[in-house]
Amino acid sequence: MPTTQQKAPGSELTPVKFSRLTRRGVLLGLSVSQLVSAGIGGLTLLASFYGGAGMLLAYTAPVWLLAVAFTWVPVAGRPLVEWLPVASWWLWRSTGGQLLYRRRIVQPRPTGSLALPGDMARLREHLDPETGACMIHDPRQATLTVACEVTHPAFVLLDPGEQERRVTGWGRVLATVCRSGRIATLQILERTLPDSGTGLAEWWAEHGTDDGTWAASNYAELIERAGPAGERHSTTLSLSLNMKLAARQIRTAGGGVCGAAAVLRQEMATLTAALRSADLTPTAWLDPGQIAVILRSAYDPAVAATLERHGQLGGELATAGPVAVTETWNNLRTDSARHSVLWVSEWPRSMVYPGFLAPVLLSTGIQRSVSLIYTPMRSDQAARDIRKKKVEHISDAAQRARMGQIEDASQTAEFHDVLQQEADLTAGHGVLRVSGLISISAPTLDELDAAIAAIEQSAIQASCETRKLVGQQAVAFTAAALPLCRTV
Secondary structure (H helix, E strand, O other), X not given: OOEOOOOOOOOOOOOEOOOOOOOOOOEOOEOHHHHHXXXXXXXXXXXXXXXXXXXXXXXXXXXXXXXXXXXXXXXXXXXXXXXXXXXXXXXXXXXXXXXXXXXOOOOOOOOOEOOOOHHHHHOEEEEOOOOXXXXXXXXXXXXXXXXXXXXXXXXXXXXXXXXXXXXXXXHHHHHHHHHXXXXXXXXXXXXXXXXXXXXXXXXXHHHOOOOOOHHHHHHHHHHHHHHHHOEEEEXXXXXXXXXXXXXXXXXXXXXXXXXXXXXXXXXXXXXXXXXXXXXXXXXXXXXXXXXXXXXXXXXXHHHHHHHHHOOOOXXXXXXXXXXXXXXXXXXXXXXXXXXXXXXXXXXXXXXXXXXXXXXXXXOOOOXXXXXXXXXXXXXXHHHHHHHHHXXXXXXXXXXXXXXXXXXXXXXXXXXXXXXXXXXXXXXXOOEEEEEEEEEEEEOOHHHHHHHHHXXXXXXXXXXXXXXXXXXXXXXXXXXXXXXXXXXX
16 A cells, blocks of 8 residues: 655655555454454364363364364465355356356347446446547446546656656646545556557658668568567556545536536546646547447457557447457456456565566567556545554554564564555555556467466566466456456
8 A cells, every 4th residue: 555655856766665465464463264264163172172072073173174274274375264255256156157258149238338248247338428538337336437548758768857757746646536535446557559550651651751762662661561560558547436425526417427427527637637747648538439449459459450450440339348258267268369367466575666667567579458556545544544553553562472472574564564654644645555467468378378477577577476366367357458447
């Protein structure tokens, strides 16, 4: 839970530090699920002793032995009991046939709905008449989401003073989101796309001199051959309005989705001004055709270059979704690719400089999407959460002292992170929860495994730790690869 800190721009970059992901349990380092499992085993063992021990203890051995295993045996870094919800949900979905999706071509869909699988089938399209933006309404989560594309110079090529100035400007953007009080989620989606070569061709047609010389002919041939083989980067920013928190303003604006759109337009204008102050260039807010192309390209990467080359294709949201989706425990298979999603489970623990994600973002030859999901917290809610953490840390330290346990360095570091968050909140900065997801796509399973290994190695170079979100790849893919402000 990093804080948005505003620093005076200087000539040198200022290193930053992320708060650690808390691993502290409710009691003696045990989580609620571990305490329940241990309690069941302890009660069973105690009842066996008082019931006569001997054979009764042997009869109940499977229960308390399993309880011990579920409580303390780790699997992939997590206690076995914490895998029960994931495995149970997976089994329930597999028995219910929810791991497969096939488009029903003959059966018509409701007007304005998105042709997407799973719980995203409930999403509705709303075209804002004033801005021309396509707003995505989620009636169950009560959110309204809009997206825009953002262009910016290569951060790693700027001098340190300019980098520090831009980092400070981005901190002001996040502080603006925190102060709003009506924003549910802010998502930054950076993705690589196969380049159709149209950009190079248009540049050559505008600036080149095709005079029939040997150099001009070879240059034109190089552009024609190498252009479609390249890749380009695209960055989108999605903003989600919490309609429950903005209920009063929505009623004042007329109520319903139209009233929510009016409130969201205010947030869009504020965010656009903040982005421009940070030297970022937001384009016009995405219309239905542009969002349809993004959705189609995510599920069917093989046609991404074709859709970009022919601007009129794939512009209907009603047909933008996948034709077929098959979810497995480790990956997801869609129309023309296999996908796997990694979760950034640990951000750098030491001081790092802005741009530390460059090894992941600048990896070449891999089709991937990096999604940063910011969830702003209201000041009162953040203060209550920090006070609760302080009390838990102090009480746990007192309990360990009474039992004679030695204080762990990681627990001390977590407590210092909480104190730093409290100091930042007192100084007027905002508090956000940040989640990082990386979606990797490849045509075959072998290529996908090779791409995952390369991205994991790049994450290690960036001082980050990644874990595959097994058992929930479909939900994770929608959060990592689609600009819809979805969460896992």
